[in-house]
Amino acid sequence: MRLSRVVGPALPRALRRTTAGVAALAAAGLLATVAPSALAAPSAPAPALAAPDLPLANVKAHLSQFQSIASANGGNRAHGRPGYKASIDYVKGKLDAAGFTTTVQQFTSGGATGYNLIADWPGGDTTKTLMAGAHLDSVSSGPGVNDNGSGSAGVLETALAVSRAQLKPAKHLRFAWWGAEELGMVGSRHYVNNLPSTERSKVSGYLNFDMIGSPNPGYFVYDDDPTIEKTFKDYYAGLNVPTEIETDGDGRSDHAPFKNVGIPVGGLFSGAERAKSSAQAQKWGGTAGQAFDRCYHSSCDTTSNVNDTALDRNSDAIAHAVWTLATDTPVPPGDVYENTTDVAIPDNGAAVTSTVDVTGRTGNAPAALKVDVDIRHTWRGDVVVDLLAPDGTAYRLKNSSGNDSADNVIASYTVNASAETANGAWKLRVQDVASQDTGYINSWKLTF
Ligand code: DTR
Ligand code: CA
Ligand code: ZN
Ligand code: ZN
Numbered sequence: 001m002r003l004s005r006v007v008g009p010a011l012p013r014a015l016r017r018t019t020a021g022v023a024a025l026a027a028a029g030l031l032a033t034v035a036p037s038a039l040a041a042p043s044a045p046a047p048a049l050a051a052p053d054l055p056l057a058n059v060k061a062h063l064s065q066f067q068s069i070a071s072a073n074g075g076n077r078a079h080g081r082p083g084y085k086a087s088i089d090y091v092k093g094k095l096d097a098a099g100f101t102t103t104v105q106q107f108t109s110g111g112a113t114g115y116n117l118i119a120d121w122p123g124g125d126t127t128k129t130l131m132a133g134a135h136l137d138s139v140s141s142g143p144g145v146n147d148n149g150s151g152s153a154g155v156l157e158t159a160l161a162v163s164r165a166q167l168k169p170a171k172h173l174r175f176a177w178w179g180a181e182e183l184g185m186v187g188s189r190h191y192v193n194n195l196p197s198t199e200r201s202k203v204s205g206y207l208n209f210d211m212i213g214s215p216n217p218g219y220f221v222y223d224d225d226p227t228i229e230k231t232f233k234d235y236y237a238g239l240n241v242p243t244e245i246e247t248d249g250d251g252r253s254d255h256a257p258f259k260n261v262g263i264p265v266g267g268l269f270s271g272a273e274r275a276k277s278s279a280q281a282q283k284w285g286g287t288a289g290q291a292f293d294r295c296y297h298s299s300c301d302t303t304s305n306v307n308d309t310a311l312d313r314n315s316d317a318i319a320h321a322v323w324t325l326a327t328d329t330p331v332p333p334g335d336v337y338e339n340t341t342d343v344a345i346p347d348n349g350a351a352v353t354s355t356v357d358v359t360g361r362t363g364n365a366p367a368a369l370k371v372d373v374d375i376r377h378t379w380r381g382d383v384v385v386d387l388l389a390p391d392g393t394a395y396r397l398k399n400s401s402g403n404d405s406a407d408n409v410i411a412s413y414t415v416n417a418s419a420e421t422a423n424g425a426w427k428l429r430v431q432d433v434a435s436q437d438t439g440y441i442n443s444w445k446l447t448f
Contacts, residue, residue, distance in 0.1 A: 051323035052165065054157045056312040060303075062153035063145050063213075065090050067303045070143030075299065077149075078140040079180040080112025087136050088115050091156055091177055095119045098163035100175075107179070107190040114179035116187045121162055124172035130326040131174045132158065132207040132318065133188070135181030135254055142299040146306055147272070151209035152177055154315035158322055169326040171204060178254050181210070188254035192261055200261055207321055208255035208267035213311035214293040216286040217270040220246035221412075224259060228266025228325065230334060230370075230447070235320045237368040237414045239313065242283045244411050245372075268317060270310045272296045278381070278401045288403075334370070335361075337426070338445035345377060347438045351431035353388070354441050358423050361448065365389075365417035370447040371397060375409040375430060377439025382432045387415055390424025400433050408439075422448065 066087060070076055073083030088104065095102050100119040107114045117136070134151030138144020159175045167173075180186035192200070205228055221232045223245035236243045246269050250256065255265040271292020281288035295301040337356040345352055377383050381404035387395040397413045428444045 051316070051319040052161050054154075054161055054312075054315045054319050056308060056315070058160070059153045059157045059311060059315050060306075060308070062156055063149050063303050063306065066149040066152070067143055067145055070138065076140050076142060077136070077138040077144055079109060079114050079137045079183055079186070081140065083143075084137050084179065085115065087152075088117050088177070088179075091136065091152065092117055092119075094156060095159060095175075098160050100159065100163070105191060105194075107187060109180045109183055109186045114187055114190075116179055116191050117177040118191075119159060119175045121159070121167070121169075121173040121175075124169050124326070126172040127202050128170070128204045129172040129174050129202050130169075130205055130207075130322065131176060131203055131258075132209070132322055133176035133178060133254060134209045135179070135185075135187070136177040137179055137182055137187075138301070139182050139297045141297060142295070142301045144301055145303050146213050146215070146293055146301050147211050147296060148181070148209075150211060150213035150270075150306060150311055150314075154209055154212055154311070154318045157315055158318045161319055162322070167323075167327065169323075171326040173322065173326055181254055185254050185256055189257045192257040200263065203258070203263050205264040205266070205325060206255060206258040207318070207325075208253055208258075208265060209314070209318060210253040210267070210269065211272055211293065212268055212270050212314035212318075213306040213308075214270035214272070215305050215307050216276055216290050216292050216294070217307045217310035218276060218280055218284055218292050219243045219310070219313075220249075220269040220271065222246050222249055222255065222265065222267040222269070224255070225264035225266050228264060228321070231321050231324050232266060232268060232317055233370065233412060233414075234368070235317045236313075237370075240414075241313065242413065244280075247410055266321075268314050270307070270314065277404045277406050279398065279404050282399075282401070334447040336445050336447050338443060339428075340443040343430075343441040345375075345383070345430050345432050345439050345441065347432055348382070348435040349432060351384075351429050352441070353427040353429045354444060355425050355427050356444075356446055357425050358390075358446065358448075361422035363422060365420045365422045366448060367416045367418040369415045369417040371413045371415055371428075371444070372447070373397065373409055373411055373413070373428065373444045374442040375439060375444075376407075376442050377409065377432070377437065378407050379405050379434075379437035380407060380409050381405060382434040382437050383409060383439070384431045384433055385409060386429040387413075387417075388427040388429050389417060389420040390426060391420065393420060394429070402434065
């Protein structure tokens with residue numbers, strides 16, 4: 001079967017197998033061009049350079065600085081206030097000392113001067129520039145250690161790790177700390193709007209990190225560019241940490257201006273004001289029914305408002321993504337087998353199934369088989385979800401959880417399917433096991 005990207009009508013709507021082709025990767029500017037000398041052999045891909053494990057203590061030291069800056073400047077680091085400019089000066093000082101070429105871009109918002117900090121790592125192919133950024137401003141009501149000192153510190157420590165490694169990536173690396181995000185992504189919009197279109201086309205991708213250390217954390221991956229998304233998901237699969245796609249992030253942070261001009265985007269998020277469900281607490285730990293960050297936009301968003309494990313994992317994931325997307329042949333998005341036919345789920349009734357036929361593969365399925373489900377169902381606690389391998393072996397993806405009253409199961413699971421042959425009819429089995437509330441399978445897909 002000719003491999004092709006999602007081509008809509010060319011394939012039966014219900015069943016699509018897609019592989020983002022080389023053209024797609026090139027179009028997204030995510031194909032690394034590695035100098036011939038770096039190749040082990042002309043036909044062998046450049047060896048993947050493993051990203052370093054960022055020392056959590058270093059990341060937390062940046063948070064302590066942000067806290068001290070806020071404490072010394074009226075309790076915040078908000079746009080137009082002295083605490084914000086002091087934050088810019090701190091980050092810039094670290095980067096200048098580490099050999100970056102830094103630029104402070106000024107703009108005006110609400111009658112006050114705002115600042116973006118841009119830091120370029122010398123070298124790399126500037127026609128393929130990978131960017132990573134975070135907003136550095138807080139709200140005026142607090143120091144903004146999680147929102148968004150955490151993202152700022154993770155990006156800063158990644159940049160400092162690039163310097164420590166004296167990395168020579170295929171792509172050019174650019175890091176950014178945005179002003180006035182809390183006023184509506186003002187700084188990042190100013191940057192993108194003032195970037196000439198010739199320069200915009202050179203940005204191969206923008207990675208955004210806004211709240212990555214929430215005290216009651218979730219592990220959310222932006223569901224935008226598939227290659228960037230897969231890079232993050234593979235990282236977490238390696239840690240055996242389940243992730244969910246971030247479904248309400250569109251327009252809510254600094255990736256939006258980049259996405260709006262067609263630049264591939266991705267990112268990570270550990271949650272804000274929404275409550276963690278019981279199903280999420282089962283998979284991630286923490287407290288069900290409590291906000292991911294109950295100090296969101298509050299004065300209590302201090303250094304004690306951070307979960308170290310989430311901050312550590314997400315900071316390391318930033319480094320992994322930068323090393324992978326800028327220094328190596330990018331991870332191909334994989335072969336996708338999808339079924340988008342709606343299947344009604346009877347209330348408190350028999351299980352229903354939706355099938356994808358996997359063909360043309362050899363051997364067994366992978367140890368990290370990705371299963372993305374999109375089930376629309378009110379009171380999702382009613383719903384039990386299994387993956388059935390071609391031989392009928394069942395892999396439980398989601399248990400029922402009576403008090404999970406949230407709607408819809410839109411989630412990504414990783415299954416160790418290495419004992420199963422790859423080819424055959426794989427099924428998603430869904431059953432509603434409690435009366436009232438109904439729904440349907442909207443779509444699901446396997447990525448090999
Ligand atoms: N708006 C961001 C926090 C935020 C809320 N939902 C998302 C989703 C994805 C990224 C960020 C956010 C702020 O208050 O800075
Ligand atoms: Ca670490
Ligand atoms: Zn905020
Ligand atoms: Zn934020």
